[in-house]
Amino acid sequence: MASFMVKVAGEGLVDKAHRLADSGPTSGSTIIYEVIDVPDGVSFETVIELVKKAGGKPEHKDYEISYSSLTTA
Numbered sequence: 001m002a003s004f005m006v007k008v009a010g011e012g013l014v015d016k017a018h019r020l021a022d023s024g025p026t027s028g029s030t031i032i033y034e035v036i037d038v039p040d041g042v043s044f045e046t047v048i049e050l051v052k053k054a055g056g057k058p059e060h061k062d063y064e065i066s067y068s069s070l071t072t073a
Helices: 044-053 067-071
Strands: 002-008 014-016 031-038 064-066
Touching: 002 044, 014 044, 031 044, 031 067, 044 067, 064 067
Parallel strands: 031 064
Antiparallel strands: 002 014, 002 031
16 A cells, blocks of 8 residues: 655645645645555546546545545545
8 A cells, every 4th residue: 555645726726745744734825645554556637637527626634535535535
């Protein structure tokens, strides 16, 4: 299983965050989420599309999102 760091900007842009970024709000309007338990073989682009489908502001706990919660949304 893998985890990916995804940044969601206040204006709705969803993109890859640096892998060493801390999850949570940044000094601007961007929030960094860690998507955890991503199955092997799932691309980063797929994860970004799932976050976009979740409205760009998925439900979170401590800014961690399980992959399975994105696939059932």
